[in-house]
Amino acid sequence: MSGLEVVQAGPQSLLQDHGRFGYSALGVGRCGASDVTAYELGSRLVAHGPGRAALEVTMGGFAARVHGSLTLALTGADAAASLDGQAVPHAAPLDLHDGQELRLGVPSAGLRTYLSVRGGFDVEPELGSRSSDTLSGLGPAPVHDGDLLGVADYDGPFPNVDVAPVPVPTTGRLDLEVTPGPRADWFDAADALRERVWTVSERSNRIGVRLEGQALKRVEGRVDDELPSEGMVRGCVQVPSGGQPVIFGNDHPVTGGYPVVAVVTARDMDRVAQLTPGQEVMLRWRS
């Protein structure tokens, strides 16, 4: 069987697809690829249709030996990849041959690189998805050194795209578009978010991106209120008692007990997925 033998898993490499739908009421989160646009672009470049498992490599550092012949594409953060020491293009379909070694460096901008192999990685789905949920442990285990990642056979038409011109993640300050959350009125939200610049904490992961900055304060009358746990979605900007917001990522808990002041748009959540620690963001109300 063709596949990739993992020589070096890097800081975090996880199998991801579109995620789990329809199980939230049982306490199971949606999970799935954090940067949906990059993941979907990878699927298009290797021309195997939506929903197949790709590898989400966080902060690069991944290396693997090729078994058999594979068609592969790298999307998302550009990790200066090489094949047997020769640089390979980003966001383009690549033909790989038995024994070659693929190596990813560390992205100079952005956080997550998607490694899509034509046919998709062949692992058993759990609850309808091949996504690793870092909160609940559902889905395939995180990828380790020495793992052999098999690839499913695929017979469809071959890729007809050479390279996709796509915007790459940036290192500068990002404006993230938000809409009001269910508890926006617990905060003086309209003013509170307007001029504030937040720094991405290094304690950020697939569950949430923590922001650090001048604390958000509740309005008078809401200071001591307790919120019974309520349903959450990807993009929720939850404000714990300390006032430092957390943007919920794909592995967020299904319910949460802190008020949600705003919700980041789906489009901008793909940019949140590429935020690196220390990067600055502003939350802007959608006009």
Added chain:
Amino acid sequence: MISTQVLPMGEEAILLELDDLAGVIALAAAIQDQVDAGEPGWSQVSDVVPAARTILLRTGTAPSQDGPPSGDVDLVALGQAAQALAAEIPEPRSAAQAAGEGAEEVVTIEVIYDGEDLADIAEATGLSEAEVVAAHTETVWSVAFFGFAPGFAYLVGNQEALQVPRRSEPRTSVPPGSVGLAGEFSAVYPRESPGGWQLLGRTEEIMWDPTADPPSRLHQGSRVRFVAKEQR
């Protein structure tokens, strides 16, 4: 009738807020029926997520190999449909009544009542340990909602005597099958996890199996009866 307020939750979801848990359970069940029946206006709802005072309605489906991409969702119309549906529902007497409504069978769960917090629960409730066990086994519990972790069902039972606070110091690890109490709820930990509930005992039943469909032994509205099992 039940009244509900519609709160915004991004581009793909709305949050319904209700006065009490009984209303949540009754309305969530009615909405789930509409979704399951494929009623017009409800087809884009993928997840109905009840909690203590709210119901989250999420839209969107996984893109399929051949299906059309899902179009834009009219969240305003969805909120109005939920309010109209709520207005038709008679107000339930209690959360336990609403949760057990329509449940065909009672799931029996055997419990070994040797929990580490049994003595603390007895002290907090003013009952003897035997009376705590009797109260827990005499009650017919119903699943109000899931949360906290996959398959973690919050059970309600109109059981005033057994209301206890969470532990002041949560445990870093609670074994699967642990049976606990917190507030007005009882629950079985489906998997190993951290947890702050007061532990009554444990069961050997498998509550959660992600390789099964459905993965959870219990579902919304399931009725549950705990039975004391002698420790061998």
